[in-house]
Amino acid sequence: MHYTFEIERGNFTDAGQASSSVKRTLKQLGVAPANIKRTVVALFEAEINAIAHAYGGTIDVDIDDQKIVMVVADQGPGIPNLDLAMQEGWSTASAEVREMGYGAGMGLPNIKKNTDDLKIESTVGVGTTVTMTVFFA
Amino acid sequence: MTIKEIARLVEGEIVGAPADDTYDVEKAFASDLMSDVLRFSMDETVLITGLCNNQTMRTSEMADLRVVVIGRDKQPDEDMLELAEDLDITLIKSKFSIFKISGILYEAGIKPLY
Ligand SMILES: Nc1ncnc2c1ncn2[C@@H]1O[C@H](COP(=O)(O)OP(=O)(O)O)[C@@H](O)[C@H]1O
Ligand SMILES: [Mg+2]
Numbered sequence: 001m002h003y004t005f006e007i008e009r010g011n012f013t014d015a016g017q018a019s020s021s022v023k024r025t026l027k028q029l030g031v032a033p034a035n036i037k038r039t040v041v042a043l044f045e046a047e048i049n050a051i052a053h054a055y056g057g058t059i060d061v062d063i064d065d066q067k068i069v070m071v072v073a074d075q076g077p078g079i080p081n082l083d084l085a086m087q088e089g090w091s092t093a094s095a096e097v098r099e100m101g102y103g104a105g106m107g108l109p110n111i112k113k114n115t116d117d118l119k120i121e122s123t124v125g126v127g128t129t130v131t132m133t134v135f136f137a
Numbered sequence: 138m139t140i141k142e143i144a145r146l147v148e149g150e151i152v153g154a155p156a157d158d159t160y161d162v163e164k165a166f167a168s169d170l171m172s173d174v175l176r177f178s179m180d181e182t183v184l185i186t187g188l189c190n191n192q193t194m195r196t197s198e199m200a201d202l203r204v205v206v207i208g209r210d211k212q213p214d215e216d217m218l219e220l221a222e223d224l225d226i227t228l229i230k231s232k233f234s235i236f237k238i239s240g241i242l243y244e245a246g247i248k249p250l251y
Contacts, residue, residue, distance in 0.1 A: 019195070101193065102172065106173060
């Protein structure tokens with residue numbers, strides 16, 4: 001099964017709709033709750049990052065009986081230093097983003113922790129593509 | 138501890154989804170940082186927060202939270218209340234500070250997450 005979602009630029013109010021929809025789908029498919037949680041936490045963090053640090057983007061989700069693969073792509077400013085960005089607590093989030101409860105610098109570490117495979121391709125000035133895989137077995 | 142008992146202790150008002158009397162709350166976690174909330178298992182846990190917006194609801198949804206105490210007399214807007222109902226999350230609005238709510242619940246036997 002393939003699903004696509006748009007992440008709207010600057011739209012924090014609706015942020016999480018894709019993750020919410022994926023959560024409902026996985027529930028219907030009878031995926032184990034622990035795996036649903038890992039999946040949606042990772043996707044939600046990636047969704048928020050595309051809004052907080054880029055200009056929105058797209059989400060592509062593929063689900064089969066073994067796994068879910070989620071690709072979150074944006075045409076934002078890119079991540080200059082990925083090692084730094086992966087560190088717990090590191091954040092360049094704006095004051096506005098922090099006021100909304102984000103910007104703890106735990107997003108990428110949360111994504112890493114909750115996925116079985118994580119690939120981040122980022123080019124400064126071009127954009128960032130985060131590919132996350134969670135196995136159900 | 139039941140959701141209604143928590144509401145009584147923090148002199149709060151229940152809004153959003155109706156309280157599920159069969160849900161037993163054992164632990165609490167207090168934070169205004171949503172990524173922090175997403176780091177832990179929230180089974181039988183109540184979130185205590187001063188963050189009162191749609192993000193609180195979405196984060197609670199992803200974290201599998203069933204009940205959230207909104208402190209500091211923050212008022213959820215219509216949108217947020219609707220979302221809470223849709224997601225089956227019970228909100229307890231309290232006038233008390235986060236510290237006071239935490240202290241009251243701790244004293245009443247609610248355990249910290251860690
Ligand atoms: N999609 C993205 N585009 C540009 N920069 C990003 C993106 N995702 C993450 N970053 C950078 O990595 C940092 C750490 O991300 P994260 O761990 O999610 O923490 P936070 O979002 O709380 O800042 C961000 O502050 C930002 O500098
Ligand atoms: Mg983030």
